[in-house]
Amino acid sequence: MDLLQLQPEQRRVQWAPKHAAATGEFLICDSKDPDGPVLSTSAAGWAGLVAFAAAQA
Numbered sequence: 001m002d003l004l005q006l007q008p009e010q011r012r013v014q015w016a017p018k019h020a021a022a023t024g025e026f027l028i029c030d031s032k033d034p035d036g037p038v039l040s041t042s043a044a045g046w047a048g049l050v051a052f053a054a055a056q057a
Contacts, residue, residue, distance in 0.1 A: 015046070 014031040026046040028039040041049070 020046070 013028050014034075015029075016027045020026045020043070024043060026041045026043065028041065028046075028049075030036050
């Protein structure tokens with residue numbers, strides 16, 4: 001399913017800010033599926049994802 005097709009209350013991600021600060025690696029997962037896959041990205045990748053999400057709101 002396309003993330004953009006979900007209702008706002010269904011769009012949930014979690015990330016690990018302490019891990020990001022310590023390593024520079026941003027780990028992102030679906031908060032409703034904590035045992036599911038994890039996306040790893042750089043600070044630039046995270047910033048791009050946040051900018052994209054903000055533009056869709």
